[in-house]
Amino acid sequence: MTHPPTNTGPDPERTPTQPRPRRRGPRGDLDRAGLVAAATRVVDTQGLTGLTLRKVATEAGVTPTALYTYFVDMADVANAVGDAFLGSLGLPGILTGPGTPRVRLRAVLDRAHSALMDRPGMLALIASRPLAGPHSFAFNEALLRTLTEAGLPPERVRAGAYVLTCFLLGHLATTAPHESGAALERAREGLDPADYPLSFAPVPIDDPLPGAELLLDGILNAR
Amino acid sequence: MTHPPTNTGPDPERTPTQPRPRRRGPRGDLDRAGLVAAATRVVDTQGLTGLTLRKVATEAGVTPTALYTYFVDMADVANAVGDAFLGSLGLPGILTGPGTPRVRLRAVLDRAHSALMDRPGMLALIASRPLAGPHSFAFNEALLRTLTEAGLPPERVRAGAYVLTCFLLGHLATTAPHESGAALERAREGLDPADYPLSFAPVPIDDPLPGAELLLDGILNAR
């Protein structure tokens, strides 16, 4: 994906210092999945704020306008990246696998947690917009099915599902390194810890995903 | 805040069609709070994507660079807007008021919900970054105190607090009109509802804040 000089061919009429003009027509080695992969690399190396159409194009070795053949706009690119990431987690597979509904739900939380823990850019992307796309819908459907299977009353299933997902995002947003961490640090420095004893108190975290059991208690024990 | 022509004074040497050059020195009627108010107006009328330094400056009747006297950068402006909004809700007042911890917590959820329901730009802003600033910390502190008062074990207080806040944001993000709603619609249109029966099933929502009681059950009944 990174500048494969395939069909540029020999170009007798240029000096070695010039950046070599590319041919115009179809390249053949370009598709949506490859561009999404390039965009994913950009998010992971430059963060969500670094995810620009022009950088994705550079990463993929094409001109910015070429992306408009595969995406309707920049938001479409970002959504595709988020949905592809979610698909890579294989969450529906976990939810339809062995174990009680509860252990499967916990496994989903742990999987997503560990996958996003060291990817602040992807976390920021996932949290910045409602998840849309085939993988997102497939996960949501599997989640609803699991909660139904767990015996949740139908009218509480949907509420339970989004409580779970937003819990995960909320936990990660407060736990994993966040992109706007500098501003948060600035805000903390201006405050007196004595005024906010509970907020500033050091808390030993034993559970890698604190609150998960608490939440599962509340959701699954509802009748 | 909108173009008060105070100390511009008479300017004999300009034609009526020209946009009138402003004086350079201090204006006197400018401060952080007023600029935050101008920025808030921009968020509410133009959305989070419309919240730009240049538009805030225009709304406040100054030059873009003038904002750098009061804010370190654009993120600082956005954080100040979010923190000021949170302060305007008076949430700590509710949490220290009458009623059981549970009804107070529910009142906080309802208050934030109704305040953000018709303000998609502010919702997008609040959800886009970790809440930082004095009002945000004051709310967090009051929330921790309330959960402690409710009898939650100390090691679960912090988890309960962020589960509550992220629940609220998650609920609003899926309920209130979202800025990136167009992309979500696009994604839904490409799917067959028959493949996602539970996701596409119409659900009658009786509780204006579905899941809130479910969540409070889980948090407050933990031992």
Added chain:
DNA sequence: ACCTGAACACCGTTCAAGT
């Protein structure tokens, strides 16, 4: 100290033109 105006290095998006 505060604010302006010009300038810089970006950005998403459009469009005509080439292959």
Added chain:
DNA sequence: ACCTGAACACCGTTCAAGT
């Protein structure tokens, strides 16, 4: 159909200069 290159209307931020 696919891609380029130029162009347009933005954007945040810097900096010297005026008051």
